[in-house]
Amino acid sequence: MEIIEKIKTNKSDDNLTEIQKICLNKLQSSPLPNPKSELWRLSNKSKLSNFLDYSVNKKDSKFDLPYSKNSQSTIRLIIGENCQIKLIEKNYSIQQLSEDELQKYIMEQISFFKQNENWSDLLNLSLSCKDNILGLKINGSKIPPIEIFSHASSNSFNAKTLVIFLEKNCDVELLQVNLGKENSSLSQSTFFCLKENSSVNHGVVSYGENRSNLLNSLNVIQQKNSAYNLGSLHFKFNYARFEISIKQSAGNAKTNIKGMQITKKDEQISTYTKIEFNGPNGFLDQINKSLADDKSHAIFEGSIIVPKIAQRTDASQLSRNLLLSNLAQIDTKPQLEIIADDVKCKHGATISQLNEEELFYMRTRGITLTDASKLQLSSYFQEIISFIPISKEKWDLLDKLLNEN
């Protein structure tokens, strides 16, 4: 069945919002991403088609959080659970965006959408109902850590949307957790707008259960002197795509990205990043790691775009990959598109296997091959994990999940 037919089947409700109507129209005019486009050519067609096999779930079933709050001050929100928030404290405020503000911002974003690049967002916004869109305006400093959960229930499709405005001079730590239950599909689109001098440590941790799928799209706009730090981890999905689009709207901003995807069995997880510098003195430091085992497939495609206006850009993009099995597959393509002539840009990619000499060294110290491999993998994760704003308790949970077969 064609994907658009599945969407139509899912959308029996006539009470569509303006955003949904626009996105659905765009999808109808070109229902599928072009399989020949660079962004979709490696995507497993059958897995993508299965993504919409479940019917849309508008009302979430009761959701058990994977871990308890380690601090009372942590602000925890679950998209789709009627979360109402209005916190106005001495140093900071967190308020929900009004419907008008949300609509205006999303409409503006849609006007820039390109069919292949933003297919995941179009799908998300055509299916995400009002209750599943959370918009926040965050202001101030000394803000307690924020955790935002999105989840897909078993045997259903859930579309969740998050919009965040970080006001001028705001400084925040935000962890987004995307969870897929057994046989589920989660579409998560996030729109982040960092205003001047704001900074965020953003963690994105996504993991699923048996046969769960994820389309995770992250759109970030950085104004001058903003700092965006992203640490991400995706694992345990039958099929997952993490699409990152970051635009330094006037340059003079800093972006740090450390991402990791782990694939096992016959899973396919991919990360696509597009970083655009639209002004001078931009900075990017990006590393993406993949680890592929069994018959799985991990993909990374990254592009850095440096137009003429973006003089004195300093950008680095590295893709490091570890193949754990002869049948696993890794595709990686970091790329630069540079027009400006006064820039410092580098990129690179490596694909390797577990280091035999490291393993032997550990084994000569009495550590079994299994434990030595685990230690080596933990060390491989460490650089990324340490960049994700998570506490030890949460990491213990992740560590357990990562070590499950």
Added chain:
Amino acid sequence: MQSKMKESDPILEVENLSASTNNLPILKGVSLTVYPGEIHAIMGRNGCGKSTLSKIIAGHPSYNITNGDIKFLGENINSLEPEERSQSGIFLGFQYPIEIPGVSNLEFLRVSTNARRKFLNKEELDTFDFEELVKEKLEIVKMDHAFLSRSVNQGFSGGEKKRNEILQMALLEPKIAILDETDSGLDIDALRIVASGIKKISNAQTGIILITHYQRLLDEIKPNYVHVMSDGQIIKTGESDLALELEEKGYEWTDNFIKET
């Protein structure tokens, strides 16, 4: 080639050992027996098979034993995994200790020590008890506690890496330690610290094999026997003065022994 009558059983017996890697013969019939309390030195030109011998005794998976046996405490260990050899008391000090970024030295040492303790039916140590033990052992090699919080060997100087090896030896309390060019890359002070550490750890029940190019380590730790290796074979064995003679005459002198062999 042991000249003395031994009162106890040997710790290690290498009997006519031949080994290859990628079908290339490296060892061609090496025999060596180490009794408790003995210190053996193995010398020889680069590429003669000294390090390979140490790796094969430790169980490196890249080498195939094509002939001969390695016996440890009377048991044939040819088919044991490296970790089983280590747990039972064989220690290999690496010429180039491996860096393992992201793995804390303290945790690595604790896991290793507990693997050995488990084999010895000793209680495994939790983090606090291990801290106490490691503090005591750090003294032996005069290492700063700060090294424990760093990743294994990462960013360590050559001397610090070698001291970390001896620290591991002190924690694992092996029956036999094979130290592959432990003296390379050490300044005089560091060499003395390392040598003094080795002497403190060794006792009448343990055996040591020192692989070295230089007399200066043997000035600090006097060996009972010196073996000269060439082209995968031990071509001469003597007492400690053989090393002095070798230092004076160079390896060209040993070429005559090859002809005799």
